[in-house]
Amino acid sequence: MNRRLLWPLLALAALLLLNLVANPSFFALRLQDGHLFGSLVDVLRNGAPTLLIALGMTLVIATRGIDLSVGAVVAIAGAVTCTHIAGGGGALSGMLLALALCAVLGLWNGFLVSVLGIQPIIATLVLMTAGRGIAMLVTEGQIITVDDPAFREIGAGFLFLPVSILISLAALAATALVTRRTALGMLIESVGVNPEASRLAGVRSRTIIWTVYVFAALCAGVAGLMISSNVSAADANNAGLWIEMDAILAVVIGGTSLAGGRYSLTGTLLGALVIQTLTTTIYTIGVPPEVTLVFKAIVVIAVCLLQAPALSRVFARREAVAA
Amino acid sequence: MTTVLEPQLPVKAGPGAPSRFLPVIATFVVFVLTFGAGSVAYEGFASGQVVANLFIDNAFLIVLAVGMTFVILTGGIDLSVGSVIALSTMIAAAALRAGWPPVVVVVAVLATGSLLGFLMGMVIHKFGVQPFIVTLAGMFLARGLCFVISVESISIKDKAFRSLATATIELPGGVTITPPVVIALVVVAVAAYVLHLTRFGRTVYAVGGSEASARLMGLRTGQVKVGVYVISGFCSSLAGLLFALYMLSGYSLHGVGMELDAIAAVVVGGSLLSGGVGFVVGSVAGVLVLGTVQTVISFQGTLSSWWTKIVIGGLLLAFIVLQRLIVRRGGS
Numbered sequence: 001m002n003r004r005l006l007w008p009l010l011a012l013a014a015l016l017l018l019n020l021v022a023n024p025s026f027f028a029l030r031l032q033d034g035h036l037f038g039s040l041v042d043v044l045r046n047g048a049p050t051l052l053i054a055l056g057m058t059l060v061i062a063t064r065g066i067d068l069s070v071g072a073v074v075a076i077a078g079a080v081t082c083t084h085i086a087g088g089g090g091a092l093s094g095m096l097l098a099l100a101l102c103a104v105l106g107l108w109n110g111f112l113v114s115v116l117g118i119q120p121i122i123a124t125l126v127l128m129t130a131g132r133g134i135a136m137l138v139t140e141g142q143i144i145t146v147d148d149p150a151f152r153e154i155g156a157g158f159l160f161l162p163v164s165i166l167i168s169l170a171a172l173a174a175t176a177l178v179t180r181r182t183a184l185g186m187l188i189e190s191v192g193v194n195p196e197a198s199r200l201a202g203v204r205s206r207t208i209i210w211t212v213y214v215f216a217a218l219c220a221g222v223a224g225l226m227i228s229s230n231v232s233a234a235d236a237n238n239a240g241l242w243i244e245m246d247a248i249l250a251v252v253i254g255g256t257s258l259a260g261g262r263y264s265l266t267g268t269l270l271g272a273l274v275i276q277t278l279t280t281t282i283y284t285i286g287v288p289p290e291v292t293l294v295f296k297a298i299v300v301i302a303v304c305l306l307q308a309p310a311l312s313r314v315f316a317r318r319e320a321v322a323a
Numbered sequence: 324m325t326t327v328l329e330p331q332l333p334v335k336a337g338p339g340a341p342s343r344f345l346p347v348i349a350t351f352v353v354f355v356l357t358f359g360a361g362s363v364a365y366e367g368f369a370s371g372q373v374v375a376n377l378f379i380d381n382a383f384l385i386v387l388a389v390g391m392t393f394v395i396l397t398g399g400i401d402l403s404v405g406s407v408i409a410l411s412t413m414i415a416a417a418a419l420r421a422g423w424p425p426v427v428v429v430v431a432v433l434a435t436g437s438l439l440g441f442l443m444g445m446v447i448h449k450f451g452v453q454p455f456i457v458t459l460a461g462m463f464l465a466r467g468l469c470f471v472i473s474v475e476s477i478s479i480k481d482k483a484f485r486s487l488a489t490a491t492i493e494l495p496g497g498v499t500i501t502p503p504v505v506i507a508l509v510v511v512a513v514a515a516y517v518l519h520l521t522r523f524g525r526t527v528y529a530v531g532g533s534e535a536s537a538r539l540m541g542l543r544t545g546q547v548k549v550g551v552y553v554i555s556g557f558c559s560s561l562a563g564l565l566f567a568l569y570m571l572s573g574y575s576l577h578g579v580g581m582e583l584d585a586i587a588a589v590v591v592g593g594s595l596l597s598g599g600v601g602f603v604v605g606s607v608a609g610v611l612v613l614g615t616v617q618t619v620i621s622f623q624g625t626l627s628s629w630w631t632k633i634v635i636g637g638l639l640l641a642f643i644v645l646q647r648l649i650v651r652r653g654g655s
Contacts, residue, residue, distance in 0.1 A: 066455075118643050121400070121455070122596045126643070129583060130636025136629035236629075245459055258453050290474055290575070293467030300460040301446065308450035 004255030007306050008270040011253070011299065015277045022285045035158040039280065041165075047276030048164040049074070049223035051269065053243055054250035055168075055175055056216030058268045061251050063212050064192045064260025065113060065120035070220035070247060072131020073102055074240025077221040078228030079135040081151065082144040091150035099221045105131075106217025110210035128244070135236035145233040155229030164226045171219065176265050185263075188212065192260030249296070250275055253303045274299070342649050346593025347605040349645060353591075353638070354608055357615045365622040371498040377614040382503035383408070383562040383569065384613075387581065388588040388606040389514045390558025393551040395589050396518075397530045398598025399454035401552065403443065403461035404559040404585055407436050408578035410465040411563020415484075416477035416573025425483040432560050439465065440556020444549035458552075462582070469575035476574040479567060488568040503565040510558065514603045527551060531598025587635055588613055591642050612638065 019026040019039075029038040053070050060067045077098040084094035105127060112123035157163040179185030190198040191205045199205040223243070228234045252258060253274055254267025278299060282292045362369030378385070387404055394401045411432045418428045443461045447454050479485070491499040518524035526547045529537035538544045567573060592609030594601025616634050620626050 112640075112643075116644060116647055118647060119596055122590060122639075122643055125583070125586065125590075126636050126640045129587060129639060130633045133629040133632030133636065136627070137633070141627055141629065245462075248456075248459070252456055258455065288470070288474070290470030291467055293463040294471065295467070297460045297462075297464035297467060300456065300463065304452045304456055304460070305446070305450055308452050 004264060004307075005267055005270060007303060008253050008255065008267060008274055011274050011303065012270060012277060015274065015281055019277075019281055019284065022281075026284060034160060036161055039284065041162065043273070043276050043280050044165045045162040046280070047272050048162070048168040049226045049240075050243060050246050050250060050276060051168045051272040052171055052219045052223040052226070053216075053247040054254075054268045054272050055172055055265070056212075056219030057244075057247045058251050058254075058256055058263050058265060059175070059179070059188055059212040060120070060216045061248075061256055061258060062188050062192045062260060062263035063209055064195075065209070065212070066248065066258070067109065067124045067213065067216045067220075068121065068244050069105070069109060069124040069127035069131055070216060070223075071240040071242065071244045072128050072135065073105055073217050073220035074224035074227060074243060075132055075135035075234075075236050076105070076138065077102055077224030078234040078239045079138040079144070079236050081225060082146045082228055082234035083138050085146045085148050085151060086144050091148045094151070095154070095225055098225065099218060102217045102221030102224075103214055106214035107210065109217065110213035113213065114206040114209040132236060135234075135239075139234055139236045141236070143233055143235045147232060151225075151229050152232060153229070155226040155231075164230070167222065167226070171222070172265060172269060179265075189261050189263065192262070246275055247272075249300055252307075253299075255307065343600060345649055346642065346646055347602050347608065349642070350592050350605055350608040350612060354612045354615060357612060357619065361615065361619045361622060365619075368618075368622060371494075371496055373618065375494075375498045375500050375504070377611055377618065378504045378507065379501050380569075380617075381610050381614045382501070382507040383565040384581070384584060384588065385507040385607055385610050386510050386558050386562040386565060387585040388592070388610050389510055389603055390555035390562075391582075391585040391589050392592075392594060392601060392603050392606045393514070393518070393527060394454070394555045395531075395586075395594050395596060396527050396598055396601055397548060397551050398534070398596075399447065399548070399551065400458065400586070400596070401440075401443075401461075401555045401559075402455065402458040402582050403439070403465055404555065404562070405578040405581035405583075406462045406465035406469070407439060407556060407559035408563040408566050408581060409469045409575055411436060411560045412567040412570065412573040412577050413469045413472045413477070413575060414573070415564060415567045416479050417472050419479055419481040419484065420477055425481055429564060432564055433557060436556040436558075436560020436563065437553050438556070440552040440554070440559075441549065443556070444552030447552065448545050448548045454552075466575065472575075473573075474575065476572050478572045484568065485571065488571055503568055506561070506565065510561065511603060511607055518603055523547060523550065528599055531600070533599075584613065587639055591638055593642070593646070595646060 026039045029036060029040065057067060057070065080098040080101055081094040084097055085091055109124050109127060112118045112126070113120050153163055154167070155164055159166060179188065187203050187208055190203055191208050195205045224240060227239050250271035251268050252271070254264055254271030256263040256267055278295060279292055282295055283289055391401060391404065414432050414435060415428050418431060419425065439461060443457050446452055446457045487502055490502055492502065492505065493499050518527065526537065526542045526544065529540070529542055530544050530547050534544055566577060570577065588609035589601065589606045590596065590609070591612055592601065592605030592607070594605060613635055616638070617631050620628065620631050
């Protein structure tokens with residue numbers, strides 16, 4: 001068992017146990033019209049956009065970067081698609097348009113980081129600040145509501161399981177396959193350890209950094225489509241607000257270090273599940289939903305302290321003594 | 324210890340102004356240009372009162388940016404400041420409603436902010452967790468505590484607070500300012516003194532330049548690393564009090580996203596996010612630039628407020644690229 005996955009796994013187990021005690025119906029699943037329903041499915045469904053964004057974030061963080069702009073990209077993707085559909089365009093062309101734009105935004109972030117050499121946190125802060133303004137510009141400050149059955153599918157549709165879950169899991173599986181079955185994952189990690197040394201060793205650091213930012217923006221774009229499709233509307237102000245924080249949390253809880261160089265996709269999946277289960281648990285056990293943030297803060301601090309170098313040194317010493 | 328008096332930069336001083344002053348000078352130039360453009364385009368823009376209003380409307384942001392400057396100079400970041408503002412307004416409003424004397428309320432608010440900063444600083448220093456994550460948790464915690472106090476907005480009815488909020492100070496020339504402006508300027512002066520004329524300030528620059536070297540030189544890096552978060556926490560709670568005076572209410576959703584405004588002001592003001600380079604005065608200029616952009620857009624009237632965000636994003640980019648060029652030219 002991977003040591004790094006132990007804590008998030010324990011946290012998830014503890015949360016599920018709490019639910020089992022407090023509210024046994026949490027685990028009830030029922031089949032209706034060939035669709036699976038239940039609290040667990042809801043957890044997955046609400047967590048799907050976060051998982052998708054955290055997936056992109058994992059690879060960015062593995063290169064020792066960070067992408068603060070994903071929340072703004074979520075808003076832009078929803079705004080572009082809904083405006084396009086509301087203007088008489090098709091759902092598919094609207095989504096493709098939005099994703100193309102997201103790819104451009106990813107290229108922009110990648111350009112700032114890899115070519116101009118600006119720190120990732122500040123490079124992506126630019127788009128984080130300006131992005132919501134751009135989304136507002138697209139929607140002209142309105143909340144654009146659309147009614148398009150094809151567009152509804154991506155966020156609210158069902159294929160036995162909610163479509164959004166299937167999309168996120170497929171993206172996870174594809175990413176795992178591509179990065180772990182080819183050398184790509186290792187190259188990403190080597191860039192995270194030392195971009196300059198990797199470049200000297202013949203790794204195309206710049207291209208790799210560019211790739212991860214485009215990937216993160218595309219993930220955020222798809223998540224944005226899910227979020228706006230789920231409510232059939234684009235809200236430039238609130239769509240994806242703070243989702244970058246949740247995504248970063250998911251990655252960190254999953255054991256990926258913000259210092260780059262090593263990442264775990266399974267950890268990110270667990271991290272996203274922990275965050276979403278926590279949120280759902282708080283709703284179901286009747287704590288006012290506003291207090292969620294306090295619990296989140298406690299979990300973050302707890303997990304970070306458990307993973308902190310200072311504490312693991314203490315553990316390592318104890319084990320050495322015991323052995 | 325006189326050798327660490329000046330912040331060290333990997334930059335050779337070119338002819339004319341030393342290049343470490345360049346970003347700050349550039350910020351002032353941008354401020355003058357934006358303000359000049361506003362004066363040319365709009366009647367009544369170029370008045371002393373418009374300048375005074377920049378300070379009145381942004382007094383809390385100035386205080387916030389001062390605290391953030393300390394943290395950023397050490398190479399850290401504090402994401403909790405916006406939430407601490409909200410928490411401060413909530414504590415102030417709730418305590419005043421409960422009948423606490425205003426002085427006690429002020430002390431309680433400032434103590435809470437400083438304590439939160441201290442706790443975050445300790446976690447960052449003792450456990451080596453990244454500031455980004457710790458202050459993110461602080462952000463969630465402070466925002467969550469607001470909701471615990473009350474979900475509703477609480478208005479401030481206390482007489483002392485109300486009279487302080489509506490008080491004005493007349494300057495020569497018929498320009499009026501408010502008490503928060505005076506407080507903000509005092510904070511700036513104290514911060515500039517601490518940063519440039521005390522051992523603590525020199526160590527802040529040293530830690531930002533290279534923490535390992537600073538430690539090897541025998542500087543108290545731990546004390547300073549915790550200290551800057553206490554300062555930032557104190558400044559955010561003070562800014563929260565000023566914001567409470569400005570809005571005359573406590574509300575959990577006050578100051579959403581204000582941490583980004585503060586970071587943007589510091590960056591536009593010429594500080595490097597990697598630490599070690601920057602001036603408090605620059606951050607104040609950064610706040611003034613952001614404030615002027617907002618004023619221009621509100622004078623224009625036809626432009627919507629979301630243009631503010633796009634322009635600020637553009638300014639951020641321009642300054643980052645500028646700094647990049649300066650550092651690169653100096654480094655080669």
